[in-house]
Amino acid sequence: MTKNFATKVFSIGFWLIVSAIFLLTLPLFLQASWVSLINEMLIMALAGTALNLMLGYGGMVSFGPAGLYAVGAYTTAILLTRYGLPFPLAVLAAPLAAAAVGLIVGWFCVRRSAVYFALLTLAFAQIIWTVIFEWYDFTGGDNGIVSIPIPELLYSITHVYYFSLAVVTVCLFLLWKIVHSPFGTTLQAIRENPMRAEFIAVHVRRYQLAVFVLSSFFLGVAGSLFCVFAGSVFPDYAHWVKSTDMLVVCLLGGIYHFAGPIVGSGVYILISKIISKNTTYWMFFLGIIVVILVLYMRNGLVGFAAEKLAQMKNRSEVKKNKDVP
Amino acid sequence: MTWEALAGQTLSGISVGMVLFLIAAGLSIIFGTLKVLNLAHGSLYMTGSFLCYGLTSLLSQIPGAYWWALLFAPILVAVLGGIIEIFLLRRIYDQEMLYQYILTFALILILGDACKFLFGVGYQTVAAPWPVNGKVFLWGLSFPVYNLFLIGCGLAVFLGLIVLMRYTALGRNVRAVTYNREMANALGINVPKVYTGVFMLGSYLAGLAGTLMPPMSVVALGSDMAVIIECFIIVVIGGLGSLPGAFLGAIILGLLNAFGIYIIPKLAVAFAFMLMIVVLIIRPWGLLGKPE
Numbered sequence: 001m002t003k004n005f006a007t008k009v010f011s012i013g014f015w016l017i018v019s020a021i022f023l024l025t026l027p028l029f030l031q032a033s034w035v036s037l038i039n040e041m042l043i044m045a046l047a048g049t050a051l052n053l054m055l056g057y058g059g060m061v062s063f064g065p066a067g068l069y070a071v072g073a074y075t076t077a078i079l080l081t082r083y084g085l086p087f088p089l090a091v092l093a094a095p096l097a098a099a100a101v102g103l104i105v106g107w108f109c110v111r112r113s114a115v116y117f118a119l120l121t122l123a124f125a126q127i128i129w130t131v132i133f134e135w136y137d138f139t140g141g142d143n144g145i146v147s148i149p150i151p152e153l154l155y156s157i158t159h160v161y162y163f164s165l166a167v168v169t170v171c172l173f174l175l176w177k178i179v180h181s182p183f184g185t186t187l188q189a190i191r192e193n194p195m196r197a198e199f200i201a202v203h204v205r206r207y208q209l210a211v212f213v214l215s216s217f218f219l220g221v222a223g224s225l226f227c228v229f230a231g232s233v234f235p236d237y238a239h240w241v242k243s244t245d246m247l248v249v250c251l252l253g254g255i256y257h258f259a260g261p262i263v264g265s266g267v268y269i270l271i272s273k274i275i276s277k278n279t280t281y282w283m284f285f286l287g288i289i290v291v292i293l294v295l296y297m298r299n300g301l302v303g304f305a306a307e308k309l310a311q312m313k314n315r316s317e318v319k320k321n322k323d324v325p
Numbered sequence: 326m327t328w329e330a331l332a333g334q335t336l337s338g339i340s341v342g343m344v345l346f347l348i349a350a351g352l353s354i355i356f357g358t359l360k361v362l363n364l365a366h367g368s369l370y371m372t373g374s375f376l377c378y379g380l381t382s383l384l385s386q387i388p389g390a391y392w393w394a395l396l397f398a399p400i401l402v403a404v405l406g407g408i409i410e411i412f413l414l415r416r417i418y419d420q421e422m423l424y425q426y427i428l429t430f431a432l433i434l435i436l437g438d439a440c441k442f443l444f445g446v447g448y449q450t451v452a453a454p455w456p457v458n459g460k461v462f463l464w465g466l467s468f469p470v471y472n473l474f475l476i477g478c479g480l481a482v483f484l485g486l487i488v489l490m491r492y493t494a495l496g497r498n499v500r501a502v503t504y505n506r507e508m509a510n511a512l513g514i515n516v517p518k519v520y521t522g523v524f525m526l527g528s529y530l531a532g533l534a535g536t537l538m539p540p541m542s543v544v545a546l547g548s549d550m551a552v553i554i555e556c557f558i559i560v561v562i563g564g565l566g567s568l569p570g571a572f573l574g575a576i577i578l579g580l581l582n583a584f585g586i587y588i589i590p591k592l593a594v595a596f597a598f599m600l601m602i603v604v605l606i607i608r609p610w611g612l613l614g615k616p617e
Contacts, residue, residue, distance in 0.1 A: 055423070061422065061423050061426060063426075108602060108605075108606065111605075111606065111609075112605060112609055114422060115356075115362050115422070115565070116561075116605060116609060118362075118426065119362075119557050119561060119605075120602070120605060122554070122557070123554075123557070123558075123598045123601055123602065124598075124602075126554060126598060127595055127598050130595050130598075131595075240550065244430060244434075247427060247430070248427075251427055255423075281438045281441065281442055282438075283434040283435075283437060283438045284434065284435055284438035284439065284442070286431075286434055287431040287432065287433075287434035287435035287438070288431075288435065290427060290428070290430070290431035290434070291413065291428060291431045291432075291435070293427075294417065294424050294427055294428045294431070295413070295416055295417070295428075298420070298424060
């Protein structure tokens with residue numbers, strides 16, 4: 001038993017070290033276009049994990065993560081361009097603004113569950129999109145905000161990459177801590193059975209609001225990172241298509257595993273780049289992929305792999321037991 | 326605002342509301358019976374409008390091409406709906422709701438790109454067909470006949486659906502399945518067949534709306550998402566699963582859109598969302614819905 005546990009830890013630790021070495025050294029041997037692709041994956045991994053805090057751990061289906069993501073991106077963009085705030089402040093303000101908006105939106109949304117919760121999140125995301133799209137004087141409307149004054153240090157893609165890597169790593173670590181804290185466990189209890197959770201004196205709504213705000217906070221970080229990376233922001237960031245991207249990332253990787261959205265993000269962005277290079281109808285193929293996922297691989301890539309691993313382990317153990325006379 | 330403008334806005338608001346009612350009614354019936362929120366309902370509408378355009382241009386040599394399209398396009402959409410229900414939705418009824426959302430979301434992507442592939446990215450128009458083109462003069466004001474025709478269609482479908490649901494054997498079966506699926510099954514009602522039938526009926530209504538709309542507006546990509554969001558607002562305001570609710574919600578939304586544009590053009594869209602949020606907070610089951 002202890003040995004099994006040790007091998008498991010070893011394997012997770014082993015993979016963490018391998019990926020850390022790869023991520024830390026990759027700008028040395030990869031082309032700039034690949035580095036920016038991986039940068040995109042990192043940001044999407046953070047956004048996906050933030051959404052999954054609600055989706056996988058809280059069991060709350062949100063259709064509007066892109067709205068909060070856009071709040072983060074626009075906060076950084078507007079503070080830098082219009083008010084000329086120092087860069088660190090502008091970046092730090094983004095998650096706070098997103099969390100504040102998340103608090104207001106979440107306060108309304110957690111009053112209803114299931115279908116109504118999903119519809120409310122969609123409605124609020126559309127409102128955010130409309131505000132961004134129509135408020136020309138402040139947000140630039142559909143022209144977006146371009147040539148945002150990013151510090152010179154972050155002009156090169158390598159530096160932006162390391163900046164994103166550092167921030168994403170810290171955030172993922174925090175999310176990991178949240179998920180594995182008593183708070184995270186309570187959250188999963190609520191997902192499994194809200195009524196029973198209420199019976200053991202858990203304030204379900206308060207927990208759901210808390211997770212909504214936390215999720216918004218990290219979505220804001222992701223949005224701000226994307227703003228720094230792209231150097232511009234557009235209303236598209238708040239569009240429902242972006243929300244779909246995030247949902248698909250979670251589903252592709254598997255919503256019941258912490259690593260799900262991270263793996264999902266890498267695979268999804270790679271696939272979408274390959275498909276969209278070859279055809280203009282890539283939404284069609286994306287749709288087909290999602291249908292196949294829903295029908296045949298509901299636990300996503302990570303869930304699928306974990307299942308297969310468990311089966312293999314079982315089989316080898318059965319074999320071992322047979323060998324013993 | 327002059328009297329003429331006021332009357333014109335009211336009429337166009339209600340007639341757009343009627344088209345939205347057809348879609349929202351389908352959405353609502355499907356949700357009521359299957360407990361599936363069909364996010365791809367707007368895509369069925371868009372498919373219907375592209376089929377209308379395709380059929381009218383295909384049959385342009387034949388007199389009354391539009392009327393043939395009006396006959397066949399919704400049927401094609403209903404068949405498409407049947408295929409979707411039998412091959413996709415049926416497999417995930419016993420799964421968590423999340424998967425229904427994601428699956429129907431995927432259908433939005435697939436149908437959207439399929440329309441793009443088959444009909445191109447341009448804006449298409451369909452002329453209002455003869456007897457219902459032109460204008461009619463009433464009390465010294467002029468109204469487009471097509472708007473009146475739409476209102477007539479909406480009312481007819483509304484009454485037809487109510488009669489179908491309340492006074493026919495078919496409607497009784499559907500209500501039985503809606504009320505208690507297991508019990509209906511035990512009493513010998515073929516539940517999967519009812520599910521397919523209801524989904525096809527909902528799809529037919531979406532297709533019908535898609536065919537009726539083009540002479541009043543344009544056929545374009547992206548209408549799927551615009552329409553589905555408006556339908557969500559309608560069914561939430563009126564009450565998910567309630568037909569009269571969908572009717573009331575559609576008229577409210579149609580008028581709100583028509584006059585919102587006059588008052589604060591930029592926030593016209595936000596008005597509807599705000600109304601929806603207010604309803605959800607005060608009366609979450611909708612104006613004419615029943616609390617669970």
